[in-house]
Amino acid sequence: MARKVSRRGGNIVTIHDVARHVGVSPMTVSRVINGEKNVREETRQKVMEAVEALNYTPNLAARSLASQDSSRIALIYSNPSMSFLSELLLGILEQSSQSGCQLTIESCDGPEGVADVLDKLKATGVDGVVLPPPLSDSSRVAKALKDMKLPFVGVATSRPSPDAPSVSVDDFKAAFAMTSRLIQLGHRRIGFIKGNPNSYYSQLRYEGYVAALAKAGLMAEETLVGQGYFTYRSGFDAAETLLVRADRPTAVFASNDDMAAGAVATAHRLGLDVPRDVTIVGFDDTSMASSVWPELTTVRQPISDMAALALKLLLDQIKTRRAGQTYAPVHEIRDFSIVERQSSAPLGEASTTE
Amino acid sequence: MARKVSRRGGNIVTIHDVARHVGVSPMTVSRVINGEKNVREETRQKVMEAVEALNYTPNLAARSLASQDSSRIALIYSNPSMSFLSELLLGILEQSSQSGCQLTIESCDGPEGVADVLDKLKATGVDGVVLPPPLSDSSRVAKALKDMKLPFVGVATSRPSPDAPSVSVDDFKAAFAMTSRLIQLGHRRIGFIKGNPNSYYSQLRYEGYVAALAKAGLMAEETLVGQGYFTYRSGFDAAETLLVRADRPTAVFASNDDMAAGAVATAHRLGLDVPRDVTIVGFDDTSMASSVWPELTTVRQPISDMAALALKLLLDQIKTRRAGQTYAPVHEIRDFSIVERQSSAPLGEASTTE
DNA sequence: CTGAAAGCGCTTACAG
């Protein structure tokens, strides 16, 4: 009978095998694996070697059962840009497989739809929730979660809930930096495409743009600002209004990549070359930014990393709570960077790229 | 001490609680939950009610530990379209959270890079692998996996390995149907943008196009066929060659959505209206198809569902093997459909949409 | 710094 045949195709290597191999108790092996302090250095070495030699990997199921530590985490998203979502997913998955937690994903229609999802999750049993924008910005959602006493974490939130941890980028500063860069390239008439007005981070990006203009002694002309909703289509439409004018801007800063990609499409349709006739830049650096042509100059937000970290913080929070301690929410700010690609150029300079 | 406080915020409800509530043994409850036959209908009812009433959910960790049934599944992908990947991820995640398996994702650079990933996975311990295209088409990858005796499943494969299950759509038939539809709309000069020549399904889509033309008594003109690589950029470039010509095609069938989106961008850049001046259609119906403007008419492949089913088949396979039985690979064919949106129109008809 | 005992919540294999 092949009962002891492992799921890895060989024989199962358990903590007992390692223990026997080294000549210690399973307990000691457990301690080494979990990086606990009270183990003699020499013993630790030997155990490590045995783990290596036997190619041992802990059984996650056993571990979480024994430690009562298994967590079911739900990622609730609402109509974000798909490219944003994929980056996020990649990061979350990485982390969840490392942490050995069970991941569920649920979609809903905006903050209003969250209640239903929450009911469902309550029935199924979830230990924590990861909230990407725009949900992460909704105080309403935060309140609902708080009422349920369900731990959660916000990713890419500009207005983190005081009760929950969050991971984000300084949207104001990033937009300020990007706008400054455009000014440095010689642009003076710089358009802006806003994101969804309900999102606070959308607001912050706009304010960063205005502040950078002001610092350079420029005015934010209302006619150079278009209203978008973070979708390709909205960028496409908003850009049209900005670009058909005779005194069109020489650069357009769309506040996410999807809208920037839409703006590029519009520019092309209007017979404008990017970046020769108009510079167009985005925000996020999702896959969209480098799949479009010309590839977008954009503000890079390390979405995957941020998502991974967010999940980690959530798990910490859950652990702390289980231990009966109170959890002090951490608000992590990640660095952004400006990635220059082919969609931007100094003012008046002919496109020479390739 | 809050030791018995559940991860769900209330007290843990275990199989014993349910059993006590009904007045049966835990064993009986287990049987009901797992849908086994040998339970009296009346007992089953009562158990079900108790499960409902107590809001019981089985502990996945305990279950997989007891049944020795936990599975670690790796999704290995190589540079697919990001939008395709997200759809896939969504489906896989749905299923993995339902089946309670542990998911890992790994990326690599094409079939050549798989060896490294496999080594890594071998060390970590994995029970099965999900392979999306183009990896799912590579006999080399299939061989490597087979040599490792690692179960795998192909998603969206046109050339399924005889040793592994697969879930796909009939690419030939789908391309045939789409091309026929274009012909039906009055188009006679129909261009085609091929996908990566290494992919067999790319080949099949092309053959479907040619066959449909032939059936209508049309020739596949070589000058109407462009070479792409399934990327936005390649569609953008290939479309240029097709559309700058005076005798340009009136419709272009790009063999995936990313390329179709690129082709639309090119059309716009050349001052052509879509669909008034040229109809452009895609394949897959990823989020790209409906985020671009005009939204793409395309062949819908139910990617999420296919991925979910694929994972299920993989899990079945693993289970069967563990039971020591031999597994006969199933090759599932899903239905495609043609989704008509704004990027296509009858020949010569002015754009009247909206 | 290390170990023996008990138990996490479920299922398998056996007995009735």
Add this chain to the structure above:
DNA sequence: CTGAAAGCGCTTACAG
């Protein structure tokens, strides 16, 4: 059709 026993692989809590 139903149940009592044993065990999955690990960790917690206690003892030394």
